Amino acid sequence: MADEQKPGSSESPQPGGGETVQSPAIPAAARPAPPKPAAAAPPKPPATMAATPWDGGLPRELRDRFGGDIAETSTYLGQNFVAAKSGAVVPLLEYLKLEADFDYLVDITAVDWPKRAERFDLVYVVYSFLRNERVRIKTCIPDGFRPQTAVGVHLTANWLERETFDMFGITFAGHPDMRRILMPDDWQGYPLRKDYGILQQDGRWVRENLGIESGQ
Amino acid sequence: MPDNTFLDSTELVLNMGPQHPSTHGVLRVILKLDGEKVLGTDCVIGYLHRGVEKIAENRTYAQFNPYVDRMDYVAAVSNGLGYCLAVEKLLNVEAPPRAQAVRVILTELNRIASHLLWLGTHALDIGAITPVFYCLREREEALKILEKYCGARLTTHAFRIGGLQYETYDGFEKECAAFCDWFAPKVDEYEELLSDNRIWVGRLENVGVLNAAECKEFGVTGPVLRASGVKWDLRKAQPYSGYDRYEFDIPTRENGDTYDRYVVRMQEMRQSARIIRQAAAAIPEGPIMAKVPKVIKPPVGEAYVSIEAPKGELGYYVVSDGSTQPYRVRVRPPSYVNLQALDRMVRGGLIADVVAVIGTLDIVLGEVDR
Numbered sequence: 001m002a003d004e005q006k007p008g009s010s011e012s013p014q015p016g017g018g019e020t021v022q023s024p025a026i027p028a029a030a031r032p033a034p035p036k037p038a039a040a041a042p043p044k045p046p047a048t049m050a051a052t053p054w055d056g057g058l059p060r061e062l063r064d065r066f067g068g069d070i071a072e073t074s075t076y077l078g079q080n081f082v083a084a085k086s087g088a089v090v091p092l093l094e095y096l097k098l099e100a101d102f103d104y105l106v107d108i109t110a111v112d113w114p115k116r117a118e119r120f121d122l123v124y125v126v127y128s129f130l131r132n133e134r135v136r137i138k139t140c141i142p143d144g145f146r147p148q149t150a151v152g153v154h155l156t157a158n159w160l161e162r163e164t165f166d167m168f169g170i171t172f173a174g175h176p177d178m179r180r181i182l183m184p185d186d187w188q189g190y191p192l193r194k195d196y197g198i199l200q201q202d203g204r205w206v207r208e209n210l211g212i213e214s215g216q
Numbered sequence: 217m218p219d220n221t222f223l224d225s226t227e228l229v230l231n232m233g234p235q236h237p238s239t240h241g242v243l244r245v246i247l248k249l250d251g252e253k254v255l256g257t258d259c260v261i262g263y264l265h266r267g268v269e270k271i272a273e274n275r276t277y278a279q280f281n282p283y284v285d286r287m288d289y290v291a292a293v294s295n296g297l298g299y300c301l302a303v304e305k306l307l308n309v310e311a312p313p314r315a316q317a318v319r320v321i322l323t324e325l326n327r328i329a330s331h332l333l334w335l336g337t338h339a340l341d342i343g344a345i346t347p348v349f350y351c352l353r354e355r356e357e358a359l360k361i362l363e364k365y366c367g368a369r370l371t372t373h374a375f376r377i378g379g380l381q382y383e384t385y386d387g388f389e390k391e392c393a394a395f396c397d398w399f400a401p402k403v404d405e406y407e408e409l410l411s412d413n414r415i416w417v418g419r420l421e422n423v424g425v426l427n428a429a430e431c432k433e434f435g436v437t438g439p440v441l442r443a444s445g446v447k448w449d450l451r452k453a454q455p456y457s458g459y460d461r462y463e464f465d466i467p468t469r470e471n472g473d474t475y476d477r478y479v480v481r482m483q484e485m486r487q488s489a490r491i492i493r494q495a496a497a498a499i500p501e502g503p504i505m506a507k508v509p510k511v512i513k514p515p516v517g518e519a520y521v522s523i524e525a526p527k528g529e530l531g532y533y534v535v536s537d538g539s540t541q542p543y544r545v546r547v548r549p550p551s552y553v554n555l556q557a558l559d560r561m562v563r564g565g566l567i568a569d570v571v572a573v574i575g576t577l578d579i580v581l582g583e584v585d586r
Contacts, residue, residue, distance in 0.1 A: 050517070182585055
């Protein structure tokens with residue numbers, strides 16, 4: 001029972017992680033000029049992610065090619081990542097695949113920061129067999145924004161984007177088969193959003209399909 | 217989906233699963249058929265979805281550790297290793313050499329156990345009844361060592377963030393080495409049963425072909441990728457947990473059919489035994505736990521760490537907001553991604569091949585659905 005309580009209690013005092021998230025993002029969004037560098041910035045001002053600039057040929061190449069669409073090319077714990085504008089992600093994936101041999105899309109996922117203006121971090125991981133290098137591409141999108149699908153570049157994206165849709169409610173524009181994949185098709189709610197409680201369920205679905213009041 | 221069927225035969229939609237002996241768990245495949253020919257498939261998954269990633273956000277880093285064992289439950293040790301490495305990366309600590317060596321031994325033992333279960337059930341699907349008994353017999357010996365070490369056969373929770381909780385028991389090294397000596401001839405035995413068996417070869421050769429380009433396109437990793445001729449194994453490409461200290465080969469084949477995947481996995485078992493033998497012969501002395509605080513609170517940041525699980529690249533993307541609980545844990549499951557290639561592999565083939573292809577993909581539904 002104590003264990004059951006824990007999740008609830010841990011969710012309510014979100015201010016620790018949540019409120020601090022708000023402070024950098026909102027003033028930045030209010031400012032007209034540069035919304036993207038702030039959006040790509042780490043979530044917590046007191047202790048930010050200590051990323052350092054990523055040196056090398058590839059980041060320079062990407063900056064030359066994509067210019068302002070790339071907000072940041074950094075390294076954290078030896079892992080390289082690119083923060084890009086949401087519209088530039090698919091061209092970036094395509095460029096990386098065709099020009100830089102990043103021919104293996106490892107993963108697509110999202111992170112929910114509910115108190116931020118641009119609510120979701122959309123994260124792509126690509127790998128190059130030739131270079132033996134991995135790069136993460138991150139972009140920030142607001143709730144309701146429909147990012148372009150990457151299925152045209154990597155077939156793997158099909159199920160990965162379906163799962164992201166299923167869990168976060170991010171709809172990918174141009175996806176050939178945008179259905180839920182792990183949850184039932186008519187389930188209400190997106191489980192991995194932060195405002196979806198750990199004990200929450202779609203009561204109507206459970207009643208109609210399982211014939212019980214609660215699955216807990 | 218192509219609509220051109222033979223003559224005026226109509227397209228038949230056949231439901232396979234979710235309860236079907238050859239779907240290895242609760243996988244439902246909707247097959248569109250023209251006679252015996254498969255025109256297309258649609259996988260329905262999620263029956264075992266338990267919300268592992270959601271649970272992670274509501275547990276502390278250490279509390280979540282046992283949960284990962286329940287994903288790929290036939291290779292729980294690999295799951296745990298990946299998770300521990302990811303959190304260690306965020307904490308910027310490394311397990312001490314002794315812990316690394318023991319981790320390698322247990323992980324490879326579990327890889328053998330996982331491959332043995334695959335071989336037994338795959339052969340059973342194809343119609344060879346005998347191998348499964350041998351495979352489970354040998355697997356039991358590997359699991360016994362795991363059990364003796366940490367008390368559990370399957371959901372082992374063998375590793376802790378920062379290293380190990382338990383010292384090895386007396387005679388651990390000897391038992392591991394003895395297992396390898398005893399096990400090596402067993403692989404020959406399986407091969408004797410299967411490799412030249414006419415039915416086995418007939419059912420597997422040129423079935424479910426996936427070439428290297430298709431593998432990359434679908435993000436398929438592990439033995440499936442290696443059977444297509446790509447010499448890629450994370451243990452070599454980006455060594456972790458001291459794998460660079462051991463000598464082993466990456467077995468590959470050229471055709472990318474079901475038979476080649478069988479050969480690759482058989483050779484991998486031999487290589488695993490080879491690694492165990494080397495590691496057990498030279499487990500360094502020293503501590504088994506790195507300096508990790510009692511309450512694990514990684515600094516704000518994120519990391520993606522992946523390992524070569526028996527099924528392919530198993531990745532963990534962990535985001536920390538500086539609190540005691542992970543802000544987000546994303547599991548990149550090899551089974552889930554590999555399963556996506558099923559449609560490409562069976563399309564145009566016969567319905568009986570679907571069974572062979574599901575077997576050869578070596579999926580575990582607990583990991584597909586998480």
